[in-house]
Amino acid sequence: MKESASKTDHKSSLDDPVKPRQRNALKKRDRILSAALDVFSVYGLHGASMDQIAAVADVSKANLFYYSKSKEHLYLSVLESLLDDWLEPLTLFSIEQEPAQALRHYVRTKLEIARDHPAESRLFCMEIVQGAPLLNKTLSTSLRNLVKDKSTVIQHWIDSGKIRSISPMHLIFSIWATTQHYSDFSAQVEAVTGKTLADKEFFNTTLANLERLLVDSILTN
Amino acid sequence: MKESASKTDHKSSLDDPVKPRQRNALKKRDRILSAALDVFSVYGLHGASMDQIAAVADVSKANLFYYSKSKEHLYLSVLESLLDDWLEPLTLFSIEQEPAQALRHYVRTKLEIARDHPAESRLFCMEIVQGAPLLNKTLSTSLRNLVKDKSTVIQHWIDSGKIRSISPMHLIFSIWATTQHYSDFSAQVEAVTGKTLADKEFFNTTLANLERLLVDSILTN
DNA sequence: GTCTATATGCCGATAGAC
DNA sequence: GTCTATCGGCATATAGAC
Numbered sequence: 001m002k003e004s005a006s007k008t009d010h011k012s013s014l015d016d017p018v019k020p021r022q023r024n025a026l027k028k029r030d031r032i033l034s035a036a037l038d039v040f041s042v043y044g045l046h047g048a049s050m051d052q053i054a055a056v057a058d059v060s061k062a063n064l065f066y067y068s069k070s071k072e073h074l075y076l077s078v079l080e081s082l083l084d085d086w087l088e089p090l091t092l093f094s095i096e097q098e099p100a101q102a103l104r105h106y107v108r109t110k111l112e113i114a115r116d117h118p119a120e121s122r123l124f125c126m127e128i129v130q131g132a133p134l135l136n137k138t139l140s141t142s143l144r145n146l147v148k149d150k151s152t153v154i155q156h157w158i159d160s161g162k163i164r165s166i167s168p169m170h171l172i173f174s175i176w177a178t179t180q181h182y183s184d185f186s187a188q189v190e191a192v193t194g195k196t197l198a199d200k201e202f203f204n205t206t207l208a209n210l211e212r213l214l215v216d217s218i219l220t221n
Numbered sequence: 222m223k224e225s226a227s228k229t230d231h232k233s234s235l236d237d238p239v240k241p242r243q244r245n246a247l248k249k250r251d252r253i254l255s256a257a258l259d260v261f262s263v264y265g266l267h268g269a270s271m272d273q274i275a276a277v278a279d280v281s282k283a284n285l286f287y288y289s290k291s292k293e294h295l296y297l298s299v300l301e302s303l304l305d306d307w308l309e310p311l312t313l314f315s316i317e318q319e320p321a322q323a324l325r326h327y328v329r330t331k332l333e334i335a336r337d338h339p340a341e342s343r344l345f346c347m348e349i350v351q352g353a354p355l356l357n358k359t360l361s362t363s364l365r366n367l368v369k370d371k372s373t374v375i376q377h378w379i380d381s382g383k384i385r386s387i388s389p390m391h392l393i394f395s396i397w398a399t400t401q402h403y404s405d406f407s408a409q410v411e412a413v414t415g416k417t418l419a420d421k422e423f424f425n426t427t428l429a430n431l432e433r434l435l436v437d438s439i440l441t442n
Numbered sequence: 443g444t445c446t447a448t449a450t451g452c453c454g455a456t457a458g459a460c
Numbered sequence: 461g462t463c464t465a466t467c468g469g470c471a472t473a474t475a476g477a478c
Contacts, residue, residue, distance in 0.1 A: 026308060030443095046268035049471060063444055065473065122350050125405075129343050129350070130263060132408040139412035148412045168415060171429035174399050177406070181398035184346075187353040192368045193390060203243035211393035217438030284462055286455065305446060 032057045032067055036078045041119035044126050047074050067196035076134055079127065082120050083138065089113070090172075093150045099157040103215045107175055112209055114183035121183040147172060164218045166210060173216070178210055248305040253278045253288055257299045262340040266296050297355055300348065303341050308389065309334050310334070311393075314371045320378040325437045328396055332428055335404035335419035368393060385439045390438055392435070 025107055026034060035057030038047045050071055054061040068074040089109045093102055114121055127135055147169060154168035182197050189195070195202035247255060256278030271292055275282040282330045286380050289295040310330045314323055331366055348356055368390060375389035403410055410416070416423035 044265050044267060044347075046265060047351075050473090051471070058458065061472090062474085064444080066443065069473090071472065111319065117265050124348050126347065128409050129405050130268075132263065132412070134407065136412060139409055143409070144413050166433060167426060167430045170427060171430050171434070173402060173410065174258075174431070174434055177398040177402035178395050181394060185398070187357065188349050188360055188364070189394065191353070191357060192365050205388060208390060209388045210386060210395070213392075213395055213434065213438060217434060271455090272453075281463065282454090283456085283464080287461065290455090292454065 028057075028059065029067060032064065033081055034072075036074050037082070040075060041043055041123040041126070042079060045072070048063065050074075059143060062129060078123065079088065079134060081136075082123070086120060086124065087143065087146060090146060090150055093153050095156050096155050097104050099154075099162045100219055102217065107210055107214055108207060109173060110179035110201070111182065111197070111210065115180050115203060118183040118186065121180055125184040129149055165221055168216055171218070175214055178180065178214065182206060242258040249278075249280065250288060251279065253285065253295075254299055254302055258340050258344060261296055261299060262347070262421050266293070290302040293334070298395050299344065300356060303344070304356075307341060308364065308367060311367060313370055315372050316374050316377050320375075320383045321436065321440055323434055328400065328431055328435055329428060331396060331400035332403065332418070332424070333430065336424060339404040339407065342401055346401065382441060385441055388440055392439070396435055397420065399435065403427060 024031070025171075032053070036048075036053050037132065039053045039056055042048075043052070048071075049059055049065055053074070054064045057064065059067075064074075068077060089106060093106070098123055115130065128139075132139055151168035154163075155173065157163050158165055193202070199200075199201045236430045253274070257269075257274050258273045260277055263269075264273075269292075271282055271285055274295070274304060275285045278285065280288075283296075289298060314327070348354075349360075351418055353360055372394065374387035374394060375384075379389075407417055413425070418424045418427065
């Protein structure tokens with residue numbers, strides 16, 4: 001997060017006109033983080049090898065170790081660099097908003113993220129399933145406070161009669177669980193339906209159903 | 222699944238009166254499967270080592286290889302031995318049932334399984350997150366058919382006006398996602414709430430909220 | 443900063459005695 | 461069936477030239 005994005009900020013492209021070779025256009029540090037994300041998210045911390053990551057990032061393995069002093073350190077860097085972005089959508093909740101609109105917007109955003117950033121989603125999923133050995137501290141401080149904070153907002157909506165009575169925390173958990181399911185378990189979803197969130201119609205159907213289940217059902221009408 | 226349970230079925234205990242050392246009371250094959258489940262579910266296929274599993278199962282590593290010819294083979298055995306039990310609850314759905322009761326029972330059962338068999342849940346989770354390289358065939362045949370079958374049942378309930386209109390498949394996905402969330406992401410849930418499903422009151426609150434969100438909301442009243 | 447070796451250790455798997 | 465000993469390979473990490 002911190003220093004990873006700055007460093008060599010000399011003019012970034014004298015090179016060929018913005019070629020779609022996305023990763024190769026990035027600066028080395030970013031290319032490495034991006035490659036590490038892709039590989040870790042598929043094979044996990046232990047299943048991934050530094051050779052693989054070096055190959056994907058298009059750097060030599062030795063060079064990779066020049067940029068990050070160990071495999072675990074690289075893994076942690078990836079997690080950290082993603083964490084803020086990952087939690088950001090929830091921070092937008094505020095009391096002034098209309099609950100219907102705020103909740104619908106949140107569900108939609110989370111589902112869009114599930115569609116557009118499956119690697120991030122899977123990486124967090126694997127980390128947490130394994131007991132979050134590296135993220136535990138963050139979870140029980142930042143995340144805990146964030147959730148408590150936003151639960152208060154939801155509780156406020158309940159108290160003012162705008163939505164039905166429900167446990168705010170469980171509502172948040174349910175939104176996370178259902179939306180992330182479509183990226184984390186996409187192998188299963190695809191095996192069963194033949195579709196992915198990348199399919200526009202499937203995305204819309206999914207969103208409509210989740211909104212009905214998670215939002216419409218708790219609105220007072 | 223097949224032969225793993227039979228084999229040496231001579232009298233199983235002349236030994237001390239049913240001592241709580243659960244695993245050591247089991248026959249060797251079962252002890253190995255049980256140990257493998259525990260270790261694989263925490264560290265994943267690649268993160269787990271045969272030494273670890275041997276230690277937990279209380280057999281020598283060489284002996285472990287006598288019983289299963291490779292690490293991957295062992296991993297597959299574990300998955301296969303669990304699969305039927307894992308899918309069983311969904312098979313119980315039938316048209317004759319009252320939807321309210323059937324759905325509530327299913328949600329409760331899934332949440333009980335999440336509480337009582339977290340290792341199984343996590344193992345499947347990790348396997349599927351990584352793209353289900355070993356289960357893909359099963360998913361796109363058995364599971365696919367099962368879900369289609371049970372979707373028909375739910376659709377029938379909708380058509381006869383017993384529940385509101387909703388996509389049966391997305392409803393099933395949502396039930397899976399939310400219930401399994403409490404075991405697969407228990408590290409996160411615990412970091413935020415301080416509670417686990419093992420806590421009786423937390424279990425009841427969770428169940429009540431899920432029933433409200435997933436069942437009550439689609440009942441016609 | 444980047445490269446070509448290479449050290450080092452762990453782990454899956456086997457050999458072979460008992 | 462169970463053990464001890466060990467092979468062989470792969471992967472993390474480093475040394476050291478350029």
